Amino acid sequence: MSYLESLRVFVRVVELGSITAGGRDMRLSPAASSARIRDLEERFGARLLNRTTRTLTMTEIGQVLYDNARRVLAALDEAEAAVASASGTPQGIVRIVAPLVAGRRLVAPLVPRFCAENPEVEVRLRLSDRAVNMVEEGIDLAFYLGHPEDSALIRRKIDDCRRVLVASPGYLAEHGSPARPEDLKHHNCLLLRFPRSPEYYWVLDGPQGPIKMMVAGRYDTDDGAVLTDWALAGAGIANRPRYEVADDLAAGRLIALLPDTPPMPAEFGILTPHRGFQDPKVRLFIDFAARALKGAAA
Known part of the structure; x- marks a missing residue:
């Protein structure tokens, strides 16, 4: 096995947090990725990773190898890039x-x-x-x-990227359509949230400048496409890129809201x-x- 390629696999395994993910990124099976790690451990005569069914952490020696391998590989990549640039x-x-x-x-x-x-x-x-x-x-x-x-x-x-507030005709028939930005406080707003996400508010483009609206909803997701699906299902109001919902708007499956104060x-x-x-x-x-x-x- 190539020592250099084993180093690359080791670095990607550490960066992505699992042998499976690191191997996949290097287009290797989990078994082949594990074999690369074992090859390095045999070479250095020490364990590099502590593995359980849920976590993967570096040993002290693994940390030393990772820090140095990253620098070596980065320098090699830069050298290869310089050669490629010169060769065209x-x-x-x-x-x-x-x-x-x-x-x-x-x-x-x-x-x-x-x-x-x-x-x-x-x-x-x-x-x-x-x-x-x-x-x-x-x-x-x-x-x-x-x-x-x-x-x-x-x-x-x-x-x-233009954005638009949208809801389904069914949702609006049941809950009414907001006539002004303040009305959003009385609606179920569908939010994109994940750890450290800043989106606990929407910023609308008002005639006197940006309007920061604190919004809330009964559920949220870390997948933007799910927000569109929920809006189509009549679950609430979503703030989506216009290109994503253009077909749904044209077909009447979604309705654009507050056209005079759209999202920034x-x-x-x-x-x-x-x-x-x-x-x-x-x-x-x-x-x-x-x-x-x-x-x-x-």
Whole structure:
């Protein structure tokens, strides 16, 4: 087994928190991923990971290896990227994360097209509405909807994503339609929430400026698509990107609410870690996506 590849597997296992997830990210079976870890443990004559059915933690020696392996692999990746840049042929893996719905509808269709134009590049796309630590999880670029505050990341805006408050005709027939933003306090608002989520309020675009409305509901989720499904089922009012519900609005399955004070647009763009040298394949994907997605989320 390649010592270097075993190191890569070990680092990804630690970053993703499980042998199965780390192996999957490296396109290995759990058995093959475990074999790579055992290979390293035999090489160093020490246990690197403490494993139970629920948790995976590093031993003291494992921590030392992880810290040093990350630096070595990062330096190697930068060297390979520099060579690829000089040769004019981007190659290697681009690791991307994107929000669930935007990832499915906007980002995922780009991947085959990009790879067809760049046959030496592989793309690993993860979809999640949760915030991720890009540096710790080895992510090259992350698509975002909103206004990220992490100053340690480089932000490239692609477009403004219009949002809309929606509810089903059935819900409005039973509960009435809000006539002004304050009426939202009397409705079941469907919320996107997850650990450390800031969305306990909605910001509407009023004639005198932003209106911050504290909203509440009987249930919430960490999957934006579920909010749309709940709204379609008549469960309450959802705050969704307009592109996501455009077909439902056109078909009358959902009704747009408070058109004079819609939600403030969400910024749609790409985040990358601060690095002295940006890998050409990452830069290439960013430029490709920025061109292809301009106007797609508006």
